[in-house]
Every structure is written in C-alpha cells, then in structure tokens.
Amino acid sequence: MSNLKVVFLNCTLKKSPKKSNTDALIQKAVDEYDKINIDSTVIRVVDHNVATGVSSDEGQGDEWPDIYKKVLEANIIIIATPIWFGVRGSVCQKVMERLSGGYDEADPTTGQFPLYGKVGACIVTGNEDGAHDVCANTLFNLTHIGCTIAPNSDSYWVGEAGPGPSYIEVGQKSLYTNKTIRFLVHNTAWMAQMLKNNPIPTNLKELETAAKQVSNLDGQ
Amino acid sequence: MSNLKVVFLNCTLKKSPKKSNTDALIQKAVDEYDKINIDSTVIRVVDHNVATGVSSDEGQGDEWPDIYKKVLEANIIIIATPIWFGVRGSVCQKVMERLSGGYDEADPTTGQFPLYGKVGACIVTGNEDGAHDVCANTLFNLTHIGCTIAPNSDSYWVGEAGPGPSYIEVGQKSLYTNKTIRFLVHNTAWMAQMLKNNPIPTNLKELETAAKQVSNLDGQ
Amino acid sequence: MSNLKVVFLNCTLKKSPKKSNTDALIQKAVDEYDKINIDSTVIRVVDHNVATGVSSDEGQGDEWPDIYKKVLEANIIIIATPIWFGVRGSVCQKVMERLSGGYDEADPTTGQFPLYGKVGACIVTGNEDGAHDVCANTLFNLTHIGCTIAPNSDSYWVGEAGPGPSYIEVGQKSLYTNKTIRFLVHNTAWMAQMLKNNPIPTNLKELETAAKQVSNLDGQ
Amino acid sequence: MSNLKVVFLNCTLKKSPKKSNTDALIQKAVDEYDKINIDSTVIRVVDHNVATGVSSDEGQGDEWPDIYKKVLEANIIIIATPIWFGVRGSVCQKVMERLSGGYDEADPTTGQFPLYGKVGACIVTGNEDGAHDVCANTLFNLTHIGCTIAPNSDSYWVGEAGPGPSYIEVGQKSLYTNKTIRFLVHNTAWMAQMLKNNPIPTNLKELETAAKQVSNLDGQ
Numbered sequence: 001m002s003n004l005k006v007v008f009l010n011c012t013l014k015k016s017p018k019k020s021n022t023d024a025l026i027q028k029a030v031d032e033y034d035k036i037n038i039d040s041t042v043i044r045v046v047d048h049n050v051a052t053g054v055s056s057d058e059g060q061g062d063e064w065p066d067i068y069k070k071v072l073e074a075n076i077i078i079i080a081t082p083i084w085f086g087v088r089g090s091v092c093q094k095v096m097e098r099l100s101g102g103y104d105e106a107d108p109t110t111g112q113f114p115l116y117g118k119v120g121a122c123i124v125t126g127n128e129d130g131a132h133d134v135c136a137n138t139l140f141n142l143t144h145i146g147c148t149i150a151p152n153s154d155s156y157w158v159g160e161a162g163p164g165p166s167y168i169e170v171g172q173k174s175l176y177t178n179k180t181i182r183f184l185v186h187n188t189a190w191m192a193q194m195l196k197n198n199p200i201p202t203n204l205k206e207l208e209t210a211a212k213q214v215s216n217l218d219g220q
Numbered sequence: 221m222s223n224l225k226v227v228f229l230n231c232t233l234k235k236s237p238k239k240s241n242t243d244a245l246i247q248k249a250v251d252e253y254d255k256i257n258i259d260s261t262v263i264r265v266v267d268h269n270v271a272t273g274v275s276s277d278e279g280q281g282d283e284w285p286d287i288y289k290k291v292l293e294a295n296i297i298i299i300a301t302p303i304w305f306g307v308r309g310s311v312c313q314k315v316m317e318r319l320s321g322g323y324d325e326a327d328p329t330t331g332q333f334p335l336y337g338k339v340g341a342c343i344v345t346g347n348e349d350g351a352h353d354v355c356a357n358t359l360f361n362l363t364h365i366g367c368t369i370a371p372n373s374d375s376y377w378v379g380e381a382g383p384g385p386s387y388i389e390v391g392q393k394s395l396y397t398n399k400t401i402r403f404l405v406h407n408t409a410w411m412a413q414m415l416k417n418n419p420i421p422t423n424l425k426e427l428e429t430a431a432k433q434v435s436n437l438d439g440q
Numbered sequence: 441m442s443n444l445k446v447v448f449l450n451c452t453l454k455k456s457p458k459k460s461n462t463d464a465l466i467q468k469a470v471d472e473y474d475k476i477n478i479d480s481t482v483i484r485v486v487d488h489n490v491a492t493g494v495s496s497d498e499g500q501g502d503e504w505p506d507i508y509k510k511v512l513e514a515n516i517i518i519i520a521t522p523i524w525f526g527v528r529g530s531v532c533q534k535v536m537e538r539l540s541g542g543y544d545e546a547d548p549t550t551g552q553f554p555l556y557g558k559v560g561a562c563i564v565t566g567n568e569d570g571a572h573d574v575c576a577n578t579l580f581n582l583t584h585i586g587c588t589i590a591p592n593s594d595s596y597w598v599g600e601a602g603p604g605p606s607y608i609e610v611g612q613k614s615l616y617t618n619k620t621i622r623f624l625v626h627n628t629a630w631m632a633q634m635l636k637n638n639p640i641p642t643n644l645k646e647l648e649t650a651a652k653q654v655s656n657l658d659g660q
Numbered sequence: 661m662s663n664l665k666v667v668f669l670n671c672t673l674k675k676s677p678k679k680s681n682t683d684a685l686i687q688k689a690v691d692e693y694d695k696i697n698i699d700s701t702v703i704r705v706v707d708h709n710v711a712t713g714v715s716s717d718e719g720q721g722d723e724w725p726d727i728y729k730k731v732l733e734a735n736i737i738i739i740a741t742p743i744w745f746g747v748r749g750s751v752c753q754k755v756m757e758r759l760s761g762g763y764d765e766a767d768p769t770t771g772q773f774p775l776y777g778k779v780g781a782c783i784v785t786g787n788e789d790g791a792h793d794v795c796a797n798t799l800f801n802l803t804h805i806g807c808t809i810a811p812n813s814d815s816y817w818v819g820e821a822g823p824g825p826s827y828i829e830v831g832q833k834s835l836y837t838n839k840t841i842r843f844l845v846h847n848t849a850w851m852a853q854m855l856k857n858n859p860i861p862t863n864l865k866e867l868e869t870a871a872k873q874v875s876n877l878d879g880q
C-alpha cells in the first residue's frame with residue numbers, strides 16, 4: 001500500500017510547541033501506518049492562520065487553501081481533536097465548517113463532492129466524556145462531503161467522570177485505545193486501497209435529475 | 221446486483237395498520253432498489269415482541285432473534301426511525317441496544333464483529349429538527365459493530381421549526397429527500413457489491429494481541 | 441423543606457431484582473435528600489408495563505398514568521438512566537416520549553405545560569462515555585415541558601474509554617460523583633422551595649396570542 | 661424589572677456589516693425585553709479578537725476579558741448561534757470554551773462558579789436541522805458554570821430538510837419562533853428577578869468537603 005497517503009488534522013486548541021495529548025494518539029497511528037508503508041502528514045491546524053468561514057478560500061491571508069490541498073491529495077483523512085465541554089473543540093468545528101465548502105465544488109460530470117473516494121476517520125482525546133458525540137458528528141459530516149467510513153474507524157481515550165489526568169499523563173497504555181487505533185489504521189488502509197482500485201461510479205447529477213421529476217421544486 | 225439483500229428496520233412507535241411516515245420514505249428506497257434488482261425486506265419492529273436488553277437473545281418470547289437472523293442475511297442494513305424530542309425514538313434505541321449484543325459474538329478466528337462486510341444506512345422522518353443527531357449516532361453505532369458507511373448514506377425529511385405537518389401530509393415531494401434517497405440507494409448498493417467481492421481481511425484478534433503488548437492491562 | 445417531594449424515574453434496562461448501577465447512584469441522592477427532610481419516591485420503570493407511545497395514557501394495561509401521577513405530585517423530577525451506545529437507554533427515551541404527552545395538557549388559563557413550577561435533574565451511570573449527551577438532551581427536554589434546571593443539576597459516573605467495570609464494581613467512591621450528587625440535591629431542593637413559594641406567573645396563552653399577530657399562520 | 665441586564669453573545673461566523681440571521685432573531689428578543697424595561701447588550705463576537713483557549717484571559721490582545729466583564733455584569737446571558745453541519749458553530753464553541761475558564765474562578769467562600777445567580781438561554785437560526793442539539797449542549801454547559809435555566813428558554817428557527825432560504829429570507833414570520841422568543845423573554849426575566857431577590861445559598865465548598873470523606877481521592 002505504499003502509494004497511499006494519510007493526512008491528520010490535529011485540532012488541538014494549543015499552539016506548538018505546547019504538548020498536545022491528541023498528537024500523542026496521532027503518533028500511535030502514524031507508527032502503525034508506517035509499518036504498512038503508508039506515509040503520514042500531520043497538520044496542527046492552530047499553528048496556521050485558518051479563517052473562520054464556510055468556503056474553501058476566505059482570502060486575506062487565509063491558510064486553509066494550503067491545508068485543503070493536502071486533504072485533496074490524501075486517500076485517508078483523519079480528524080483528530082480534543083473534547084471541550086462534552087463536544088468537539090472549536091478548532092475542529094472550524095475545520096469541519098471549512099470542509100463543508102466542498103459542497104459547492106462537486107465534480108461537473110458526476111456531481112460527486114470533492115472527498116468522494118477518500119476514507120475518513122476520527123481520533124479523540126479528552127480528560128473525560130464526550131468521545132462518542134465527537135466521533136458520531138465528525139464521521140457523519142465526513143460522509144456528507146464524500147468520505148467512506150470503514151468499520152471501527154474511531155479511536156479515543158477519555159478518563160473517568162470529572163476532571164483528571166490527560167492522555168499523556170496517564171502513560172498512554174489503555175488497551176482499548178491501543179486496540180482501536182490499530183483497527184482504525186488497518187481498516188482505513190484496506191478501504192482506501194479498495195476505493196483507489198474501484199472508484200465509486202455513482203452519478204449524483206443524474207440521480208438529482210431523476211429526483212427533480214418527482215419533486216415539488218418550491219419546497220416540501 | 222441481483223444477489224444483494226437489503227433489510228429495513230422500521231422503528232416507528234406506531235403498530236400496524238397505523239400509517240407510518242417513516243415507512244413512506246422507506247418505500248421510496250424500496251422502489252429504487254427494485255429498479256436495480258435488489259430485493260428489500262421491511263420489518264416494522266413494533267409489530268414484533270422485541271425484548272428490552274443488550275444481548276442477541278433475551279429468551280421468553282423474545283422475537284429479536286428472528287429479526288436478527290434477517291439482519292445477518294442482508295448485505296445492506298437500514299435503520300429507519302422517527303425523531304422524538306430531538307433524538308431517535310425509543311424503538312430505534314432498543315434496536316441499537318439489541319444489535320450491540322453482536323459485540324460478544326465476534327468471529328473466533330478474525331475477531332470481526334457480526335456485521336463486518338455489511339453496509340449501513342439511516343432513514344429519518346420527523347415533524348421538525350433532530351435528523352442530524354439521529355443519523356450521526358446511528359451510523360456511528362453501526363460502524364462499531366462492523367458496518368461500512370458509504371458516502372451520502374442518510375436520507376431524511378423534517379419540516380421547519382416547531383410542530384407541523386408530517387411527511388405523508390406534505391406530499392413527499394421534497395427534492396432534498398428525493399435526491400438523498402437515490403444517493404443512499406446507489407451508494408449502498410455499489411459498496412455492498414464491492415464488499416461482497418472483497419471481504420475485509422483485517423484480523424482484529426491479531427491486532428488486539430499486538431495492542432496488549434504495549435498496554436497496561438489493569439486499565440489506563 | 442419537609443413538604444417537598446422528589447421522584448426518581450430509574451430507567452435501567454434490567455428488571456428487579458437484578459442489581460442496577462443507576463439505582464446505586466440514586467440511593468446516594470436519596471440519602472442526601474433524607475438529611476434535609478425531603479421524601480423520595482424511586483420508580484424502576486422497567487418493572488412496570490409502560491406502553492410505547494407519545495400520549496399520557498395509551499390505554500390497554502398501560503401503567504404510565506400511575507407513574508405520571510407521581511411525577512405530577514412531585515416538586516423535583518429526576519431522570520436516572522444508564523448509557524447505551526453513547527446515548528440514553530431505550531427505557532429513558534420511552535419515558536421522555538411519554539412525558540412529551542404533557543405538551544397537549546397545558547393549563548387552560550395560562551397555557552403552562554404540566555411540569556411548570558417543578559425542578560428537573562439527571563443522574564447517569566455507564567461503563568464509559570456518553571454522560572454529557574444524555575444529560576444535555578434530557579435536561580433540555582425537561583425545560584420544554586415546564587421544568588426549571590438549577591445549576592449543577594446532573595451527576596454521573598462513567599469509567600475510562602472502552603468496556604470496563606461498572607459503578608457498583610468500582611466501589612462508588614468517585615469524588616466527582618460524590619460531589620456533584622450533593623450539588624444536585626441541594627440546588628434542586630432550594631430551587632423547588634423557591635418555585636413553590638413563587639409560582640411562575642408567565643401566561644403563555646397571552647404571549648401566543650401576541651405572537652400570532654406578527655406571524656404568518658400558514659408556516660414560515 | 662428595570663434593573664435587570666441581559667447580554668446576547670451573537671456567535672455568527674460573519675463579521676459586521678454582513679447580515680446576520682441570528683441577529684434578526686436576537687432583535688426580536690431585544691424588542692420584547694425593551695417592552696418590560698430590560699436593557700439589552702448585543703455583542704457580535706466575531707467582530708472582536710477573541711483568542712482560542714480555555715481560560716478567562718489568554719493575554720496578547722485577547723478581547724475576551726472585556727466581553728466576559730459584560731457577561732459577569734448581566735443577569736441574563738443568551739448564547740445566540742447559527743448551526744453549521746448540524747451542531748453549534750465554531751464561534752459559539754469558542755465562546756463556550758472561554759466561559760469554561762470560569763470553573764477555576766469559584767467564589768472562595770461558597771465555591772460557587774461565576775455565573776451562579778444568573779439565568780441562561782439559547783437562540784438558534786439555521787437553514788435546517790440541528791437546533792435541538794445546539795440548545796441542549798449549550799444550555800447544559802451553562803448550568804455547569806452556574807446558570808439557571810427557566811422553562812422554555814430556547815427559541816430557534818430552522819427550515820425544512822436540506823439547503824434552503826434562511827431566517828431573514830423567509831420573512832421571520834414563524835409562529836413557533838415568535839411564540840418561543842416571547843416565552844424565553846418572559847421566563848428568563850422573571851427567573852432573573854427572583855434569583856436577584858433570592859441568591860442561591862448552596863455552599864459548594866462545604867459539600868465538597870463532605871464528599872471527600874466518602875471518596876477515594878486516588879480516582880474511581
């Protein structure tokens with residue numbers, strides 16, 4: 001699988017060189033991808049000037065277009081984020097908003113959104129509670145803009161209820177997390193290879209045309 | 221694709237013969253699958269005696285095992301549900317709880333959960349608001365027990381904010397819903413065929429063994 | 441505060457006499473209410489024949505009306521539930537669906553929903569992750585049917601990521617949980633007393649009449 | 661109620677002078693508060709340089725401290741936000757992250773968090789779907805840092821499923837939204853007055869001390 005590429009968008013709130021717990025879990029995935037000859041690119045979003053907005057290019061110093069270019073070149077896109085107040089952090093939400101700009105950039109022939117043929121996954125760390133909500137929303141959003149989600153494509157660590165130590169502090173030795181990060185890596189890699197060999201043929205434009213014939217175009 | 225099977229679990233709260241808005245949207249999908257020679261089985265869960273619990277067989281008149289057998293025979297599993305109070309209805313939640321029993325029934329050799337190789341999707345109707353939450357949680361849960369989620373594998377109809385007419389009452393002519401139901405059918409069908417031709421090879425048991433070697437087996 | 445009443449709806453999936461982790465946390469709250477002379481009623485919903493539906497009385501052996509009567513007599517209503525697949529369990533969802541029947545039973549003069557003047561709270565136990573989602577949805581739903589939510593009116597215990605021991609097994613000694621259960625008891629008690637002494641005067645019917653004058657009654 | 665103050669944090673992604681649908685709904689609330697002699701302050705967060713972070717002051721040009729000062733002076737705090745990809749927008753999430761800094765600034769005597777005694781509410785606009793998720797999480801987060809939530813303290817407008825016109829475009833004549841904005845205004849005003857007259861007496865520090873005596877301070 002040496003020609004596959006994976007990109008991680010680390011959505012920690014903390015700029016480099018501060019320690020990122022989310023990065024610690026990303027590195028575990030990077031190591032596993034490395035063992036099967038897949039190159040990883042890790043982008044710490046908060047180190048870049050990513051504008052708030054919902055298009056692919058907000059102009060005026062916006063560095064999202066450079067990041068988005070790497071997303072478009074990758075076969076596997078992994079959104080990695082901390083939890084804040086039980087849900088995905090604001091940097092992650094901003095990334096998802098920017099990715100939603102792809103809705104307007106569908107292929108002119110097939111109508112497929114820009115991430116069709118790519119595989120999505122989600123990595124989460126937090127002191128406690130919220131990982132299911134983060135993964136569910138993030139993976140679902142990725143399917144809307146074209147990603148396929150393989151089975152067991154999330155990996156997370158959270159501590160027990162309430163404030164407490166974070167992932168690096170506890171030593172990163174959770175069996176559940178070590179197990180699921182491996183499931184994620186192997187399932188996303190296999191799925192990406194299969195989608196590379198077998199492009200999704202669905203013509204969304206033709207289906208939309210068929211849908212129009214049975215729809216009230218004024219709403220409802 | 222004539223050998224593929226799809227099963228819909230209609231999780232309406234209303235027993236037959238009451239009208240089910242969710243069934244109205246299911247029938248649109250059935251028609252589209254029919255056009256590409258895929259047979260559908262629709263199960264209205266509330267018409268059966270499905271026990272509350274989290275195993276695959278709760279005994280004592282529990283009719284879930286019969287339903288679960290059809291789930292295991294299908295290539296595509298579609299959870300269809302109304303929204304109640306902003307989230308998936310209680311019948312849908314009960315179905316997901318019963319499906320989670322599959323965690324304990326992994327393949328003895330590969331460790332794969334029972335729905336590996338199958339494709340999941342979600343259909344939702346409601347008077348208003350809540351479809352994203354329902355789809356996100358439901359599709360995410362399905363990935364945990366083995367399903368693959370193709371792009372654009374949800375279709376829903378909800379009205380504008382507040383109480384109002386339901387899907388049948390408004391005439392079922394929403395372009396968005398008619399479009400997304402077609403995307404769902406074609407993408408799930410193609411993905412199911414591909415997974416049938418190319419079984420997921422990941423050996424979860426071996427990966428778990430590898431994970432144990434770097435984990436603290438007492439937790440954290 | 442000896443005239444206040446609290447009712448707990450324990451939404452465990454397990455019938456008596458099976459051990460309920462959720463009940464273990466409920467009992468901590470009962471003890472604290474007892475210290476300030478507030479009587480508790482604990483109802484294990486799954487021991488009763490509660491019908492699926494969205495009205496206050498579904499007829500035919502439905503035992504919800506008896507439970508609902510106790511809800512209406514109480515000053516403090518506490519929804520207590522386990523987490524299943526990251527969200528509130530199906531019994532809890534069924535309870536919320538039944539409570540939503542109260543929307544149709546507003547006071548004829550004020551338009552206030554039946555739980556106006558009451559205080560809501562939420563108690564959650566789970567092996568791992570999901571408490572925020574459960575509490576957020578449940579407390580929000582309670583406000584829609586009339587409850588007031590005092591500060592810090594949720595208490596939960598969940599373990600770290602992945603399967604693991606449950607609340608009773610770990611010994612129930614979490615400081616976070618022991619602390620938040622006390623916050624919940626004292627804040628709900630004070631708020632209930634205050635609302636008993638000071639009924640909410642808002643006339644929803646008059647406000648709806650005013651709203652109609654600036655609205656398009658055909659929707660949007 | 662002429663001495664009460666309300667602050668709205670408008671979390672639109674769009675800077676002034678672009679039109680904000682969320683602001684259109686805020687203005688309806690402002691008008692209703694005005695009728696009962698309550699002054700409103702509306703802050704469009706994205707017009708200010710609010711740093712990403714989880715403390716009350718991130719230094720270096722961070723304008724959050726000025727906004728937070730107005731939050732602390734208000735009796736009623738209303739988080740107003742658009743929906744993006746089914747959940748609250750990134751600016752709203754950033755605001756909630758910054759508000760969570762208040763956890764570390766509890767009253768030295770009572771242990772109460774800075775927003776104790778204040779009333780929270782939520783206003784949402786979106787093209788479609790997601791309002792319940794936004795309100796549930798946001799109101800729940802507010803209770804954690806001290807706010808009380810009165811009944812019916814959310815108001816939102818969303819269109820039917822799929823892309824479509826926004827709140828300003830449809831003419832702002834939804835009865836549901838016009839009704840709930842009035843419920844919100846009157847219930848928050850009454851609750852804020854009552855909490856001003858009757859400060860919450862709970863001593864969280866003493867309750868924490870009591871909790872410690874029955875807890876394992878090493879976790880679980």
